[in-house]
Amino acid sequence: MPAQTTHNPGLTVDQVNELMGSIYPQLNEGGRDYEAIEVFSGGCTVRLNADERHLRPGGTVSGPTLFTLADIGGYVLVLTHAGADALSVTTNLNINFTRKAEAGPVDAHCRILKLGKSLMVFDADIVAGPDRLTVAHATGTYSIPPAGKKSV
Template sequence: MELTPVMNPEALNRFLETDFPQLHTDGKVFEVVDVSPGSVVMRLMPNERHLRPGGTVSGPTLFALADVGAYCAVLAHIGPVALAVTTSLNINFLRKPKPGPLTCTCRLLKLGKRLAVMEASIFDEDADDLVAHATATYSIPPR
């Protein structure tokens, strides 16, 4: 499956800022840092709101990172379609993340006319051990 991106990181970040400003309510913590054929890498710089007792990033924050990363992976390859929506997302929490930056690599497994399926792998920045793994399906509206 050969997938060619149609949006770069700058265009995706601009789209998130204009169409989803609520994502940055507490400051800009989500950022697309790389786009390549079939994948997107997103960075999360968590603030106090994203932490939970025990000195770790919360599960809902990891879920949001996987979901936003998956959304950006779809948009990177179909263009700025605001009404593409999550139809399912399953996440497995594997390790306790450090209370610092995280990276999420989202890889498209299938991109059809109406559905996209992808996986998201979340890591502590500068670490090789997987913190969480998710699979997601997005519904793409008709053009």
């Protein structure tokens, strides 16, 4: 299913990465693990550069790490499409793990399912490996602060 192309981003990929670095600096302490690599109408792609720090025994990228990637994807969507407000928060996030993800680039292809005045619903197809197969699928909801209460 394609992204909802009626929603145009207000920030570029460089702008959202800079914003994330300023409002959430602890995310990438010691490197650039998580980053937005594409922002487009109704969606975005975020990447985890997974290395040994993200692996659980058996060489698999841990579930909490993939969960974080999905949540970062939702945050990038809300920042780029609903307004650059750092106070937007996750209200729900569900994830299904489908196969093992190994170290290397892991991408979450995110799209807006519904963007309202106070809530944004999205999904994320998380892919990894040389064949870029789905390793997890997530759905989530972000709460958007009321107009006039902007933090950034």
